[in-house]
Amino acid sequence: MRKPTDLHGLHVSLMSGFLLALLVAPSSARAETHATADRPNIVYILADDLGYGDVHRLNPDSKIATPNLDRLAEQGMTFTDAHSGSSVCTPTRYGILTGRYAWRSRLKKGVLGGYSPPLIEPGRLTVASLLQQKGYQTACVGKWHLGFDWGTSRALRFGDDIDAKEKMAAVDYKLPITHGPTSVGFDTYYGISASLDMPPYLYIHDDRTVGLPTTEKTYIRKGPAHADFEAVGVLPTLTAKAVELIDGWGKQEKSKSRPFFLYFPLTAPHTPIVPDDSFRGRSKVGTYGDFVMQVDATVGRVLDALERNAMTGSTLVIFTSDNGCSPSADFPALAKAGHHPSGPLRGHKADIFEGGHRIPFLARWPGKVQAGSTCDDTICLTDLLATCAAIVGSTVLADAGEDSVNILPDLLGTAQEPVREATVHHSIDGSFAVRQGPWKLALCPDSGGWSDPRPGRPEAKRLPPVQLFNLERDLGELRNLQAEHPEVVERLTKLLERYVVEGRSTPGPARENAGSVRISRDANR
Structure with missing residues (x-):
């Protein structure tokens, strides 16, 4: 690409002994090799x-x-x-x-x-x-x-x-x-x-x-x-x-x-x-x-x-x-x-x-x-x-x-x-976002962290429950496009749900997550 x-x-x-311990670490079970341009x-x-x-x-x-x-x-x-x-x-x-x-x-x-x-x-x-x-x-x-x-x-x-x-x-x-x-x-x-x-x-x-x-x-x-x-x-x-x-x-x-x-x-x-x-x-x-x-x-x-x-x-x-x-x-x-x-x-x-x-x-x-x-x-x-x-x-x-x-x-x-295929983002309070191409969907109404609007604050409670940004046109994430592009919101939400259910975002057999994973929340949390 x-x-x-x-x-x-x-x-x-x-x-x-710190360095010596590493230099003489046993290698009987490991392949003997040395650094090269390819390795x-x-x-x-x-x-x-x-x-x-x-x-x-x-x-x-x-x-x-x-x-x-x-x-x-x-x-x-x-x-x-x-x-x-x-x-x-x-x-x-x-x-x-x-x-x-x-x-x-x-x-x-x-x-x-x-x-x-x-x-x-x-x-x-x-x-x-x-x-x-x-x-x-x-x-x-x-x-x-x-x-x-x-x-x-x-x-x-x-x-x-x-x-x-x-x-x-x-x-x-x-x-x-x-x-x-x-x-x-x-x-x-x-x-x-x-x-x-x-x-x-x-x-x-x-x-x-x-x-x-x-x-x-x-x-x-x-x-x-x-x-x-x-x-x-x-x-x-x-x-x-x-x-x-x-x-x-x-x-x-x-x-x-x-x-x-x-x-x-x-x-x-x-x-x-x-x-x-x-x-x-x-x-x-x-x-x-x-x-x-x-x-x-x-x-x-x-x-x-x-x-x-x-x-x-x-x-x-x-x-x-x-x-x-x-x-x-x-x-x-x-x-x-x-x-x-x-x-x-x-x-x-x-x-x-x-x-x-x-x-x-x-x-x-x-x-x-x-x-x-x-x-x-x-x-x-x-x-x-x-x-x-x-x-x-x-x-x-x-x-x-x-x-x-x-x-x-x-x-x-x-x-x-x-x-x-896509990349999942996660904030300190457990808020999710998913990025694919120019589109980024945040499944929270706020910053999910320490900047404004902070989770639980009155201004956050008045905002839409999700945020959708086109990062190619709006790297500063100033314009929420969730109302204009509901089809993108739906597509990215389903993609993230699949990543959670399958326990992986790469090809392969399904895997278990440790405990339940909730991808969205409301402004009152």
Whole structure:
């Protein structure tokens, strides 16, 4: 279809054994192979709450300098119509790794906390386990936010509905943490349990905490913390660990070692917005802009590490964001400086509007992805699983990746038609929208999130129950066409109903959702 066209520190040292454990991970059950131009290393960098309008290639009016993202765009492909699976973080992360919309899981709205039990179901195929089976070394460095089973000092019904204080009091940090990243395909993990404003405030290495919490700290929320943990040091620490992993893999590259998959979910520019001193004041648009610049510098360090180790040509690098920018960035202050994190889009994080889930997506794969190109096909972050399977010549089984579509034809510039039949969007309060071609149908009268009109407010109750937008003519979603095109409303509603009933949006046998799924609501909810 649309072919690409030309567009011109805290804990900075690694724990003893962290890298070694990965380098000597047993591989007896995996194919021995090495990275090549056709079977690349894969680096997936996921920013946290970075807006569509924060990237120059997507928003030429951006007032924040992002030279490394610009470099990535110039050397690769920019997607203009990429979407996260949700307008908030946990469900998006579930979708990235499993290829399944999170509203099919037990999580029907909202996000997990730092002490929540795992969301990824036992035995479910993930991107990491797929690549691990194909001989890849796999590592996750960063924000997990998909739940763990924490060891507890007493019997406790440990569900999402347990009071957070009760959870915190029951955890025994000396015990192993189970059902985390190393249980779903990652050889090793280093990072934090959830968002940077969610306790516990400490690092986790594989299935153990790095030290014990001996104090309490408050980063928006109050909770147990390691004495040395400081929010400002987290992004530098995670960056150093990711770079050291790449350097370690680079040493192996000389002996043609196995290729690697690095999933690198950042903690920034999510709240608390804490750029370190070397970035404070550099953006000239406030601390949010400074933090975005620090994110850009992190990307630069990863790209430099790949180049230093002569792995640029054999590595697919993807950079994206889990959802739109949060209003905590202080939109009014940024607007005074001439910067708009959502660019031309309506809304922001948490919303069903485009600003909630249309996100930056840059991909570089030298010799495969055309440098300086752009693609306007609609894609979703759930598509990583099917795409990785295609890259390594694998087949996704019928019981996995129910909403994952192979976007390799888009990356290679060979697609002759849209790769996706349609894309489902989901907001923080569980509101649905479905997109097909230029049409977007939102099955709610309001934002479904935090921007106006907010759910339950008087102004929302006076609005039609659904919203229909033609995004080709109205990217800002200003004109509701539901009354003029009832046939489109009916067609898209039936399509979404089919996706729900069949338990999947891709071809294959019907699958079960976890619990009932209600796609529409009224203004009074």
